[in-house]
Structures are given as C-alpha cells and as structure tokens.
Amino acid sequence: MDQNLSQYKIFYEVARTGNISRAARELYISQPAISKAISKLEDSLGLSLFSRSSRGVQLTPEGQVLFEHAAEAFDALNRGEQELKRIQEFDIGHLRIGVSNTLCKYVLLPYLKTFIDQYPHMKITIESQSTAQTITRLEQRKLDLGLIAEPSSRKDLSFIPVMEIQDTFVTTPTYLENLYLREGRDTNVFETGNIMLLDQSNITRTHVDEYMAEHSISPHQILEVTAMDLLIEFAKIGLGIACVIRELVQKELDSGAFIELPLQAPIHRRTIGFAYHTGNQAMALKTFLEFLY
Structure with a gap:
C-alpha cells in the first residue's frame, strides 16, 4: 500500500457519510484538508473516486470498489480494537506452555488451578514434550513459558526456580x-x-x-x-x-x-522452574509472572 492510511480513512468517512462537511466534523479536520486528501489519493491512484454535485459526493464505480475493501479493512481494525479492549477488561490472553508429562502432572497442575481461579478467561495451550523441545521452542518464541529443569546454558532465557528434585x-x-x-x-x-x-x-x-x-x-x-x-x-x-x-x-x-x-x-540434585524468553512481552506471560511473585 503506497498511500498513507489516513488518506484511506478520510476517503472511507467521506464515502460512508456522502458528505465532505459531515466527514470533516466526525474526523475533526477542516473541509479543505478533506478535499486535499481526497485529491491526493485520486491523483496517486490515477482515477476519480467521487463525482461531486451540489447535493454532496457520490462514489464512482471505481470508488465503490475501493470503498468495499476499505470498509472490510476498517471493520477488521475495529474488531481488533474491541478484542484488545475485551482482553484488558476480562484479563483474557493466550499463554502457551511447554512441559513434560511428568512435570505437568506433578508440578504444573497445582499452579494452573490457582492461576485459572484468578484468571478464568485466560486461554492456555499446553504442549506436552521433552525439555529439549521446550527449550528450543522458547528460544524460537513459539512458547511463552516452559516448566523445565534448569538448563546449563540459558542463552536468552530467564529462569524462576520453583523446587529442587532428587x-x-x-x-x-x-x-x-x-x-x-x-x-x-x-x-x-x-x-x-x-x-x-x-x-x-x-x-x-x-x-x-x-x-x-x-x-x-x-x-x-x-x-x-x-x-x-x-x-x-x-x-x-x-x-x-x-x-x-x-x-x-x-x-x-x-x-x-x-x-x-x-x-x-x-x-x-536438580532445580525445576519456569523459563521464558527475556524478550517476550506478551501480556499473558506478564500476568503469569506477576501471579508467581
């Protein structure tokens, strides 16, 4: 997309309202700025998007095609904003955990029970696999958290001890x-x-x-x-x-x-704990780490 997103937003509002002055009020910008943005977009695309009359503006056939796609795009953005709002309001997130069958049953489950009691809307995915696989996927940032024995080399992983085992x-x-x-x-x-x-x-x-x-x-x-x-x-x-x-x-x-x-x-003896990539800023991970502390 070669054009500034704001030009498409202006185009979308003008097309939706069918009136430049009304779009200007809703976007809190001047009518001349609206007209200038539409003209720049038309010049860059090499075609007319609106036909103008005393009653306002109407979409050309080409403008109608662009409007349909713009409507889908802005609708998707709006849904994304609503999803983020829902996540913030209900502590919804997606936490991806890697763990062996043994540690899952004997160590992770008690933590998860308490965590889910506090954050019932959190989506949790558990990958049951070897510690080596969990470490690899943590380093690749395909997992948020791993319950593992403390590795000899951590690279970019942080480690929070939970218990010692013999x-x-x-x-x-x-x-x-x-x-x-x-x-x-x-x-x-x-x-x-x-x-x-x-x-x-x-x-x-x-x-x-x-x-x-x-x-x-x-x-x-x-x-x-x-x-x-x-x-x-x-x-x-x-x-x-x-x-x-x-x-x-x-x-x-x-x-x-x-x-x-x-x-x-x-x-x-070995130390068991939760490992995560130091560069992972996922909200679900931050929520779990705050829960641990």
Whole structure:
C-alpha cells in the first residue's frame, strides 16, 4: 500500500457519510484538508473516486470498489480494537506452555488451578514434550513459558526456580528380596537387576547417565520407557529397579511400598522452574509472572 492510511480513512468517512462537511466534523479536520486528501489519493491512484454535485459526493464505480475493501479493512481494525479492549477488561490472553508429562502432572497442575481461579478467561495451550523441545521452542518464541529443569546454558532465557528434585533408584522390597535369593546378597544389583530408565532422548536420562559414568555404574540389563509415570508403575508391580524423582514417590517410600537403593553418593540434585524468553512481552506471560511473585 503506497498511500498513507489516513488518506484511506478520510476517503472511507467521506464515502460512508456522502458528505465532505459531515466527514470533516466526525474526523475533526477542516473541509479543505478533506478535499486535499481526497485529491491526493485520486491523483496517486490515477482515477476519480467521487463525482461531486451540489447535493454532496457520490462514489464512482471505481470508488465503490475501493470503498468495499476499505470498509472490510476498517471493520477488521475495529474488531481488533474491541478484542484488545475485551482482553484488558476480562484479563483474557493466550499463554502457551511447554512441559513434560511428568512435570505437568506433578508440578504444573497445582499452579494452573490457582492461576485459572484468578484468571478464568485466560486461554492456555499446553504442549506436552521433552525439555529439549521446550527449550528450543522458547528460544524460537513459539512458547511463552516452559516448566523445565534448569538448563546449563540459558542463552536468552530467564529462569524462576520453583523446587529442587532428587533422582534416585527405587524398587519394591519383594523384588529386591527375590533378586538376593537368586543372585546372592553380595550381588551388584546394577549388574544383575532389571534397571528401568527413561529413554535416551530425555534430559533426565542424560543427567542419570552422567552420574552412572562418574561412579562406574554399568547396568547390564536396561528397560527404557518414555514417561516417569510408567517407571513408577512398573516398579510398583515388581518389574525392576526404577530411577525416579524421589519427590514423586515419597508417599510410597514412607509407606514402605518402595525402598531406596543405597548409593555411593547421591545423584546431584536438580532445580525445576519456569523459563521464558527475556524478550517476550506478551501480556499473558506478564500476568503469569506477576501471579508467581
């Protein structure tokens, strides 16, 4: 569009009212300014938009074509303004969150429940995916917020800590007792037991693999799954020894349903929190950050 938008606005009002003086009153500008703007627009387009008479102005066929498009454009702008007003009045916005299934269930949901109670009109989209995918989409600004383990390199991301977590190995007393009966009590359970881990695309698995390499732990039999919930459920039925987040099975540990394997040194604790791109100025994100604080 080569013309100034104000010229189209003037054209639209003159065409809508059919009268230059009336359009001048509604736009709060002089009649000569109206006439000059219309003439400039006609000159630039190389055709007449109005036919003038003592009774006012009428659209030419070409002017009618332009008016129909201008009406659609200004109607769209008006709807946009009304939508923004509605967003401001009702705290409506669109918050896009990336999170793993595990963190969504155990950490995010309690936050969302309270947030939605305060902002019931907020639209929320949740992408269930790996932490690596969430970080990539945050950096690309395709997500507003991510609930992730604190990354070693943040680049343009800000991080708000929420909690610390501890990875650990658990199993049922029955599984461990059967393993000792079969292999002897001096057995290395990591070599003779069924060790259940998240798959290698998961950042948690990377963290655990680094720990095992550091402490020369080499499982001989590994069962890989894609979700922490499955690890917990498989451990509950006595399928093996699962590496899980202690905070997620604390109830089972307290009740004795699970026992924790003793380790030479604990696995390094990790920090879970909300991450967002520092350049993201979305109102929905600002609202959620204010809610957090």
